[in-house]
Amino acid sequence: MSAANRPVSRPLSPHLQVYRPQLTSVLSISHRMTGIALSVGLVYLVAWLCAASGKGETYAMFAWFNTSVVGRIALFGWTFCLFYHLFNGIRHLFWDAGYGLELKDAYASGKAVVIGTLVATVGSWVLAFSLR
Amino acid sequence: MSGSNNAAARVRGLGSAKAGTHVWWTQRLTAAALVLLVAWFAVSLILNAQGNHAQVRAWIASPVSMVMLILTVLTGLWHAVLGLVEVIEDYVHAEGTKLGLIVAIKFFAALLAVASVVAVFRIAFGG
Numbered sequence: 293m294s295a296a297n298r299p300v301s302r303p304l305s306p307h308l309q310v311y312r313p314q315l316t317s318v319l320s321i322s323h324r325m326t327g328i329a330l331s332v333g334l335v336y337l338v339a340w341l342c343a344a345s346g347k348g349e350t351y352a353m354f355a356w357f358n359t360s361v362v363g364r365i366a367l368f369g370w371t372f373c374l375f376y377h378l379f380n381g382i383r384h385l386f387w388d389a390g391y392g393l394e395l396k397d398a399y400a401s402g403k404a405v406v407i408g409t410l411v412a413t414v415g416s417w418v419l420a421f422s423l424r
Numbered sequence: 425m426s427g428s429n430n431a432a433a434r435v436r437g438l439g440s441a442k443a444g445t446h447v448w449w450t451q452r453l454t455a456a457a458l459v460l461l462v463a464w465f466a467v468s469l470i471l472n473a474q475g476n477h478a479q480v481r482a483w484i485a486s487p488v489s490m491v492m493l494i495l496t497v498l499t500g501l502w503h504a505v506l507g508l509v510e511v512i513e514d515y516v517h518a519e520g521t522k523l524g525l526i527v528a529i530k531f532f533a534a535l536l537a538v539a540s541v542v543a544v545f546r547i548a549f550g551g
Contacts (some may be wrong), residue, residue, distance in 0.1 A: 324507075324511060327504070327507045327508075327511075328507075328508070328511065330500075330504070331504040331507070331508055334497070334500050334501060334504055334536070335536065337497065337540075338497060338536045338539055338540045338543070341484070341493075341497075341539075341540055341543040341544060341547075342539055342540075342543045344477065344480055344481060344484060344543065344547060345481075345542075345543040345544070345546040345547045345550065348477055351477045351480075352477070355476075355477075374462065374466065375466075378458075378459065378462050381455050381458075381459070382459060384455070385452065385455060385456065385459075388452060412466075416466060416470055419470055420470045420474065423470065423471065423474070424474060
């Protein structure tokens, strides 16, 4: 191998190990992580629909899991991911349209997304439990 | 000659504007649709998902729910495939693994898409 095309192992930017996390960067990677979690949630939703279309025993298994501790934690997590990805996605759509790109606006909308997600997640579970 | 400024790249729609922006645009379009669909989905689940089997089936079988549920699942799958492919392209650099994962995700999404429509139709028309 000639010296010119030998791979050079110099550090790559943005070199995450020495990068201090900020609200904006944490929210950015969270958008991806919640998106991946929601893809798994979509698999579960389709499985649940298939169970609902079938016999009672299969649906009863889903109903049992959904009301178990593990099931409730999973569903609560998916609720959180859904509202986060929804609100942060709207934030992204505004950016795509050219609005809210100033640093202070990006922080303000980021905080709004966090607050909105918490309120919507807890609020929908409180509402769901009150309707039982 | 490499890059996006040659005849082959132009035919494939790479480079500035044209169909090279198709994936980007589709991701935004499905996102905008999902803003409306997810709002319906969240409210409907809160109101209906806790019922017993018969109540849940009756909810799914209503015409509005059928249409909205199928739209939500299919648009969601489409949006998920675009997002997951983007993640794979960013983090998986071995060409074979990358291609294999992308194909697997698309096949699995197609399976889920058909399964969801069949499930909803079976509930509504299966008797």
